[in-house]
Amino acid sequence: MPQYNLSDYQKTYDKFSYDQYKGELDWFSGNRLNAAFNAVDRNAANFRKNKVALYWHGQDDQKQKFTFRELSLLSNQFGNLLKNLDVDKGDRVFFFLPRVPELYYGFLGTLKIGAIAGTLFSAFGHQALYDRLENSDAKVLVTNSDLLPRVKKILPQLPALKTVLVTDLKTATGKFKSLSRELKTASDELKVAHTKPSDPAFMLYTSGTTGKPKGVIHQHYAILHEHLTAKWVLDIRDNDVYWCTADPGWVTGIAYEILGSWSNGASSLIYAGRFDPAKWYQLIDEYQVNVWYTAPTAIRMLAAADHDLTKKFNLSSLRHLASVGEPLNPEAIAWGQKVFGLSFHDNWWQTETGGILIANFPGLKIKPGSMGKPVPGITAAIVDDNGKKVPVGHEGNLAIKPGWPSQMVKIWRRPEKYQSYFKAGWYISGDRARVDRDGYFWFIGRADDVIKTAGERVGPFEVESALVSHPKITEAAVIGKPDPVRGQIIKAFITLKQGVKPSEALKKDIASYVKKHLAGHAYPREIEFRDHLPKTRSGKIVRRLLKAQELGLPTGDTSTLEEY
Numbered sequence: 001m002p003q004y005n006l007s008d009y010q011k012t013y014d015k016f017s018y019d020q021y022k023g024e025l026d027w028f029s030g031n032r033l034n035a036a037f038n039a040v041d042r043n044a045a046n047f048r049k050n051k052v053a054l055y056w057h058g059q060d061d062q063k064q065k066f067t068f069r070e071l072s073l074l075s076n077q078f079g080n081l082l083k084n085l086d087v088d089k090g091d092r093v094f095f096f097l098p099r100v101p102e103l104y105y106g107f108l109g110t111l112k113i114g115a116i117a118g119t120l121f122s123a124f125g126h127q128a129l130y131d132r133l134e135n136s137d138a139k140v141l142v143t144n145s146d147l148l149p150r151v152k153k154i155l156p157q158l159p160a161l162k163t164v165l166v167t168d169l170k171t172a173t174g175k176f177k178s179l180s181r182e183l184k185t186a187s188d189e190l191k192v193a194h195t196k197p198s199d200p201a202f203m204l205y206t207s208g209t210t211g212k213p214k215g216v217i218h219q220h221y222a223i224l225h226e227h228l229t230a231k232w233v234l235d236i237r238d239n240d241v242y243w244c245t246a247d248p249g250w251v252t253g254i255a256y257e258i259l260g261s262w263s264n265g266a267s268s269l270i271y272a273g274r275f276d277p278a279k280w281y282q283l284i285d286e287y288q289v290n291v292w293y294t295a296p297t298a299i300r301m302l303a304a305a306d307h308d309l310t311k312k313f314n315l316s317s318l319r320h321l322a323s324v325g326e327p328l329n330p331e332a333i334a335w336g337q338k339v340f341g342l343s344f345h346d347n348w349w350q351t352e353t354g355g356i357l358i359a360n361f362p363g364l365k366i367k368p369g370s371m372g373k374p375v376p377g378i379t380a381a382i383v384d385d386n387g388k389k390v391p392v393g394h395e396g397n398l399a400i401k402p403g404w405p406s407q408m409v410k411i412w413r414r415p416e417k418y419q420s421y422f423k424a425g426w427y428i429s430g431d432r433a434r435v436d437r438d439g440y441f442w443f444i445g446r447a448d449d450v451i452k453t454a455g456e457r458v459g460p461f462e463v464e465s466a467l468v469s470h471p472k473i474t475e476a477a478v479i480g481k482p483d484p485v486r487g488q489i490i491k492a493f494i495t496l497k498q499g500v501k502p503s504e505a506l507k508k509d510i511a512s513y514v515k516k517h518l519a520g521h522a523y524p525r526e527i528e529f530r531d532h533l534p535k536t537r538s539g540k541i542v543r544r545l546l547k548a549q550e551l552g553l554p555t556g557d558t559s560t561l562e563e564y
């Protein structure tokens with residue numbers, strides 16, 4: 001047995017073509033393919049039929065489990081229910097729900113009839129909800145009675161929205177229908193739509209870290225890339241219990257909690273409750289989680305809460321750890337090594353890319369602070385603003401050769417925005433990075449966040465990484481602040497470890513620490529201590545908000561921000 005699912009990265013990369021791996025999926029005749037069929041139904045018909053696909057664990061320790069066969073039947077019922085509501089191919093069905101089982105089989109059922117499934121993070125307020133439902137012209141919305149008041153507020157302004165399915169409604173009135181009742185009368189036999197690989201399957205809005213969220217559409221064929229990356233990057237195997245901590249309101253929760261992971265036959269844990277370090281470790285222990293996919297913000301919070309907490313649980317089942325969403329500071333990798341004896345494997349991708357594109361693979365050496373190497377099938381490069389490759393080691397735009405299966409196929413109602421991503425034969429990601437001699441990619445910052453101080457360009461990520469390696473710091477975000485002499489100076493916003501008192505002396509100590517560990521010019525001339533840093537609900541630090549506050553500018557779209 002090979003040690004990893006991808007036993008020889010270089011060989012696979014060099015010889016790769018998507019056509020060669022088409023056989024990993026089940027196709028209908030005439031080159032037709034359905035992503036949900038591949039995620040669940042084919043496993044419901046093979047040796048995995050009675051295998052648990054979903055271990056569901058609620059906030060108050062309620063538990064449910066569903067086999068592949070059960071998920072297949074429930075999603076069939078959901079598909080039939082939508083058909084009864086006159087939902088056609090291409091219509092949008094949105095889910096405004098916490099991480100409950102209905103969300104997962106509802107999503108699958110929507111794809112199975114060829115409609116487009118969209119997800120909305122359950123913490124959205126009514127304005128965020130309105131913007132997305134209005135923009136997408138959703139025909140059906142699935143929600144629960146806790147969230148219903150927010151829906152009611154905006155319903156009169158949404159003429160396209162014909163039906164609101166409420167998971168726990170007793171009696172139907174007007175547009176409101178009870179999901180559980182409707183499901184009961186829906187048949188569990190469904191002829192799955194033989195969609196074309198290029199037919200739209202799901203849509204979701206970007207995280208809104210840099211501005212107004214964009215409605216990104218993905219095709220059914222995306223599942224090929226998601227399947228291969230779940231196998232090779234996340235290293236999911238048949239006997240594994242896999243836990244992805246993302247919410248399906250964001251792309252990670254779709255690509256690697258529903259599609260790519262289930263198409264590999266993973267038994268997945270889904271925890272519907274809030275973040276809590278002790279609870280998270282208890283779940284790893286209870287379900288004997290083997291593969292864990294999470295985000296830097298969670299890792300930093302776990303590290304801050306550590307104080308020997310990990311020793312109270314049996315975490316020895318863990319075999320492979322991965323991280324996405326923000327740059328992973330080397331400090332976080334070192335902490336993982338210390339407490340789990342394992343490294344977190346960083347990987348890079350975006351809502352628009354639909355799947356992991358650059359990764360630290362389980363069989364390759366990790367260079368802490370690097371995002372890793374391009375996934376087989378992906379040609380990545382660093383290019384200048386004209387699309388010309390820059391020399392090794394130089395900063396530039398992180399760009400990808402278009403044409404991979406999970407590449408977005410459009411931005412809903414914004415064709416010019418979609419076009420703006422492509423230049424000189426490249427997909428331009430909007431992130432700045434560099435590549436080293438060994439082909440490892442290093443994240444520098446979002447294009448808007450790179451700082452120019454005294455003629456030097458400084459990437460926020462390396463300054464933040466130096467800051468969080470300081471023993472008294474938990475999190476850090478840096479911005480460029482206009483300065484008459486230097487153009488910009490580096491200003492750092494910092495949260496301190498529990499019990500550490502802010503002081504002027506500590507500011508000095510931090511500044512000289514960065515000078516010593518990073519570079520003389522790249523230290524923060526201004527430091528501000530904060531209790532919290534502003535983050536998106538998916539856990540990303542929002543530097544644009546810090547900048548706006550600092551400069552007294554409008555804060556822009558804040559619909560995806562956490563209350564803080």
Ligand code: ATP
Pocket residue numbers: 206207208209210211212213214250323324325326327328346347348349350351352371429430431443445446540
């Ligand atoms: P918006 O596009 O609306 O501003 P967003 O870019 O945060 O929001 P996502 O698509 O969720 O929306 O996030 C993708 C971005 O997250 C990437 O472009 C990159 O800036 C950041 N990112 C994701 N993974 C990594 C990583 N491993 N290292 C560094 N940055 C990462």
Ligand code: MG
Pocket residue numbers: 206210350430
């Ligand atoms: Mg983005």
